[in-house]
Amino acid sequence: MSVEHYDYIICGGGLSGLSLAHRLTDESFADKRILVLDQSSKTTNDRTWSFWAHRSFDRYKNIYRKSWDRLAFYAPDTQVIAAADPYQYHTISGIDFYNHTLKAINTSGHVDFKVASVQDVVDQADQVSVHTDQAIYHADYVFDSIVKSFPEQEKLxxxxxxxxxxxxxxxxxxxxxxxxxxxxxxxxxxxxxxxxxxxxxxxxxxxxxxxxxxxxxxxxxxxxxxxxxxxxxxxxxxxxxxxxxxxxxMTTATFSKGSKRVIPIGTNNATVKPSSGYAFMRIQKECDILAERISQGKIARVTQKRRFIAYDKTLLNVLLTQKESAQRVFSLMFQRNSYGQNLKFLDEETSLWEEVKIFWTLPFWSFLRAFLSENVFSGTKSRTVSNS
Ligand SMILES: Cc1cc2nc3c(=O)[nH]c(=O)nc-3n(C[C@H](O)[C@H](O)[C@H](O)COP(=O)(O)OP(=O)(O)OC[C@H]3O[C@@H](n4cnc5c(N)ncnc54)[C@H](O)[C@@H]3O)c2cc1C
The missing domain is CATH 3.30.9.10 (D-Amino Acid Oxidase, subunit A, domain 2)
Known part of the structure; x- marks a missing residue:
């Protein structure tokens, strides 16, 4: 088997792998050799991604299938139809995303995409070996989006x-x-x-x-x-x-420990928002942070804000222990707060005071009990620390 050396190998060319590779097609990374490995050639329309974003976010504007300014929420006794302002809600077909990012990769000159099944990733302290069914590749760092197993046994x-x-x-x-x-x-x-x-x-x-x-x-x-x-x-x-x-x-549990040179990304880095399942914009933010760290030569995994992990644990506890029904929680949330406030909160961009105001609109005692049970009396330490 042949052995090739790269600066960075991205294992898995799905949403997170291709988003990162797409960011690294930028001229400023032209002195790096980068390889993306995926078991599939990404030629099927296997999913539709939807997400909300500020109007200033235009990275994928040429491939939006549709954008909406208004959102609707319904429950048996609730109907909230209103503007998503200051956000717009967008949809991208998977195949359009794959074609768009692969085109940029294939014309970049410094990023390669290869179809190969990754079998093992070994951090050898001075470099990483990636074993595939086609060849063994070496890299200084690996960004790994391949989930080996889901932590389904976890309580949350x-x-x-x-x-x-x-x-x-x-x-x-x-x-x-x-x-x-x-x-x-x-x-x-x-x-x-x-x-x-x-x-x-x-x-x-x-x-x-x-x-x-x-x-x-x-x-x-x-x-x-x-x-x-x-x-x-x-x-x-x-x-x-x-x-x-x-x-x-939907979980606050860890997927992959990673190592100094193997950096988990995407679902494998628990970047999916535990309380909503949305990942598209969180993955874009993760890639922006990683691109910045790569350009500064300080490569490390991206972690989530501790305060929001505590909120995600609280909501998962409320739902999983059926302290409150999701229907009631989300009805109160959407009746009493605007889409703009709720989406900002789900984006983890609210201030502490804005969060207090949102929690005040929810069933207070159920949330307090869940918060204390997951974050004060659980006896386990929080998974991650702040991005900053
Ligand atoms: C059907 C569907 C719809 C979704 N809709 C939304 C949505 O609307 N909005 C939103 O925010 N989130 C959505 N999500 C959640 C999330 O955004 C996606 O799961 C997203 O694809 C996660 O990105 P990822 O890079 O972690 O994983 P993936 O995109 O799944 O990428 C992982 C890649 O690894 C490759 N791979 C796996 N094993 C190997 C191996 N051994 N060797 C080589 N390659 C391998 C796979 O082929 C895949 O390309 C959706 C998820 C699904 C499944």
Missing amino acids: FVWQHFMGWEVKLTEGSWDDSTATFMDFRVDQGDDTRFVYILPFDKQTALIEATVFSKDLWTEEQYKEMLVDYMDRYVGHAYELMSTELGKIP
């Missing part, structure tokens, strides 16, 4: 799992000015269930049956939820165009 672990249908109405139309962030007007069973709708135009929308639970569902269970929702709340005939299935870990 739940799957956000879903099946989405892209449907085309054959009569009637969608209101394509507004994306439905959460619609809780569905049977809650013993867990948390809601429908999420992205209307791309008057005819076409992605409608997703979403569940937070420890156990995954069969396709038949999601189908029942989607058919029922379409009958009750949409009421128009439709054609099924395509199906998306997915599961996202």
Whole structure:
């Protein structure tokens, strides 16, 4: 087997791997040799990413499938339809993201993308060896987005799992000015269930049956939820165009310890927001920080803010121990705070005073008990420390 040496190897060319590689195509990194390894050639449209961002964020503006200025939230006794200001909500198709980033990589001259299955990553103190089914590669540092196993046994672990249908109405139309962030007007069973709708135009929308639970569902269970929702709340005939299935870990547990030269990124660095499952913008921020650290020659993993880890633990505790239903918590949150305030809070950009005001609108005693039980009486130390 041949051995090649790179400055940096990125293991896994999914959202985090390609986002980082895309940042490193910048001319300022042209003196570095960088390799991205993925087991697949990234030619299938395997997911749709949605996220909110300030209007000034334009890194991927050429590949947005659709953007919305307004969001809707529904529960049996709640309806909040309002501007997402100062944010916009965007959607990108996976395939457009892969094509866009791979094009920049392939024309950069200093970043390579290779299809290979990574079998082992070994930190040898002075360099890292990456063993694949094709060859062994060496690097000064490895950015590792490949999750070896999910910490499913942890107390604060739940799957956000879903099946989405892209449907085309054959009569009637969608209101394509507004994306439905959460619609809780569905049977809650013993867990948390809601429908999420992205209307791309008057005819076409992605409608997703979403569940937070420890156990995954069969396709038949999601189908029942989607058919029922379409009958009750949409009421128009439709054609099924395509199906998306997915599961996202929601947890404050550690995925990978990493090492001095092996830096976990993306899901493998627990960059998915534990209490919401959103990752797109957090991964962009993680890549910005890493690019900055690389240019300063101070490479280290990116960690999350301790205060927000405590909040994520609190919300997961409330939901998993069923101190309160998610339907009630999110209804209060969206009734009593604007989308702008809630999204800023979920982005971890609020001040302590803004956070106190949001917590004050939630079931106070349940949250206080959960906060104390996870953060004061748990006997375990917080996972990570601040970014700064
Ligand atoms: C269907 C779906 C929809 C989602 N929608 C959203 C959304 O709307 N908004 C949002 O913020 N988040 C969303 N997420 C959550 C999160 O953004 C994604 O999971 C995101 O892809 C995480 O990025 P990542 O780089 O950690 O993992 P991935 O994007 O999964 O990348 C990991 C890469 O590693 C490769 N790989 C794995 N094993 C090996 C191996 N042994 N050798 C080589 N390569 C390997 C895989 O092929 C993959 O390309 C969604 C997740 C799913 C599954």
